[in-house]
Amino acid sequence: MTPPTSRTWSRRGSTPVIRVRGRSQRRFSIAALCCYKPGERSRLIYRPKQHPHHKAQGRKSFAWTEYRDLLIAAHQQLGAPMALIWDSLNVHKDRRMRAFIDTQDWLTAYHLPSYAPDLNPVEGIWSILRRTTQANTAFTDPSHLMRRLRHGLRQIQYRRHIIDGCLTGAGLTLRTPQLQTQ
Template sequence: MTPPARRTWAKRGRTPVVRVRGRSQRRYSIAALTCYKPGERSRLIYRPRRHSDHKSGGRRSFAWIDYRDLLITAHLQLGGPIVLVWDNLNVHKDRRLRAFIDAHDWITAYHLPPYAPDLNPVEGIWSLLRRSSQANTAFTDPEHLIAALRHGLRRLQYRSDLINGCLTGTGLTLTTTRLQPQ
């Protein structure tokens, strides 16, 4: 992974150069859910995954089963129904994942319009992560990268103000429909 450069210095008239060793063939994926509930602190639930066998034809990203497991874990941690607002990633629209969602009444899924990353609060999380724990860092090995990612995400988990800011940055708001007494 090429390190994101945030701030650096160099002698006047010299362009700073960040040297990076050869590209690794190991792949890491991270799936995250930003969780909002009126009256409660916002939460971030994430799962990193190392894809060690992708060179021999294995997956290079999360499979529908990984997302299913993340949703089950989120449901257990949050203790209530989940309303998903997902981007149009092909795995999010997988028929098996769709069947799983349809089979459970505690989960409802909506898809964002195509090409609308500005409406996805998780994109704000990735931006914060790149600007904080990954900025100006050349990772020595894959374990160093995953440790920095976990540390950065763990720090964001406890900053509900930043998670709320990611929702505010999208322009979306939380609305609740209250049942009228009959």
């Protein structure tokens, strides 16, 4: 991952040059869910994954089974039915994933249009992550990158107002049920 640069400086009249070590062929993926349950704090549930270095060692993204396992873990943590709003990633539309969703009475999936990052609350999380803990950092090795990713996600995870902002920024209305007066 090439470090995102948010700010730099140089002498007047000089173009700033940022030197980065050679590109790595290693790849990281993160799957995340922004969760809201009425009457409780919003949650961020995520799973980072470092993929093998060599191309021959398998896929370079999450498999449908890993998304399935994340959904099951989220359901157990939330203890409630889930409405899932997904983008059009191929794995999200996989026939095995659709079959899994169809067999679960606690899970309903809605797919976003082909390119609509403004409707996906998790895109707000990625934007915040890039602008905060990932900004202006040259990672020394893959474990350094993974530590910073986990640290940044934990910071977001414990700040419910950030998650709420990403949910409302995507046009989702957060409502708590009205208390019944007797």
